[in-house]
Amino acid sequence: MADQYRVRVTEDETEFVCGTHQDLLAAAVAQQVRSIKRGCRGGGCGMCKVQVLDGAYDLGKSSVAILPPAEREQGYVLACKTIPKSDLKIRVTTES
Amino acid sequence: MGIMRLGRVEVRVLDLEKSIDYYSNVIGLQLTARENGRAYFKAWDEEDHHSLIITEADHPGLVHMAFKVRFERELDEYEKALEQYGVRVNRVSKGTRIAEGQAIRFELPTGHLVELYHDIERVGNGLKLNPDPYPENLKGIAPPLLDHLLITGEDVQAATDLLMKVFDFHMSERVVTVDGEQLLAVWLFRTNTPHDIAIIKGPNGKLHHFAFNLGSWNDILRAADCLAKNNVAFDVPPTRHGITRGTTIYFFDPSGNRNEVFSGGYIPHEDFTPVTWTEDQLGRGIFYHMRELNERFTTALT
Ligand code: FES
């Protein structure tokens, strides 16, 4: 198993790497990737919401008020609560 | 007489154990009771059994805020006054939560639940006979007191009117549109601090933050060190508010509820003349040094 995965942000064609125990937002911030918005970092505010277009991941405890089940089914996640299980392709989204 | 202070806030958290660890060891509150899905805390200088309740849920945010009144009989008086004002009131019976007597409950025009109570178990602060200035073995930031909260709602004016007319809250500061026509935010007090509750225009029913009191700017700096050491997410690092003149840090609990530590500010009395800010100066009002609001400050709500 890899000890880090590659995360591709579709809109701005950037890429960053994320550890297998690191959340997407922390990894992006550490690598100066600014396209994901940074909010509470606790799964509560929804500012870091992105859509995973491709790849496997674990989503930690996230507020259902800002990430309802229907969105989860479409691959929407909170970057601050998402840990990659493979390389990922994500889309930064303001609407959902 | 009447409301003495903001006595408690109850907030929802996503992960109870993680939150207990954070509020005990990073904020440095004292865990006074636990039950299924809930934990109760007090700050070290408070005498009542608790001032913070955290309740596990699938989304964060405010369950209720409660103001403590001086006398038990005032619950009846305020129940009548609220009903006369056109607000429906419910009774919360003794024993609904640990250590609490009965309370009355109503909803603000902004959709937030408010309780008034007098009866709560007194556990004391242990500093009443030939005391030291503070107890041994404090952990983390260790604020002495809960201070205030800020909520958001559509109709700031209606909530302000209710609090001022029914409970005799006083206004310390307000933000109005440049033409002066509309009230956008308000800071209200019953104590001699610049605010016990503040309300800012935004979505109904949301919590912007709740705040603990600290004694000095030096304590604020030390609190920031503690937050950094514990890898807590900052919203805004130590700075000064134009509004209230207080010094501050905003940061987030493990579920994304915004917390603040607040120190200083002036001492208002009942005859205080409110300070007015126009909307175009709001950045300076909130963050006196940077003079602008960051997007996170205005949009991250729970
Ligand atoms: S930053 Fe608030 S939910 Fe991720």
Ligand SMILES: [Fe+2]
């Ligand atoms: Fe505040």
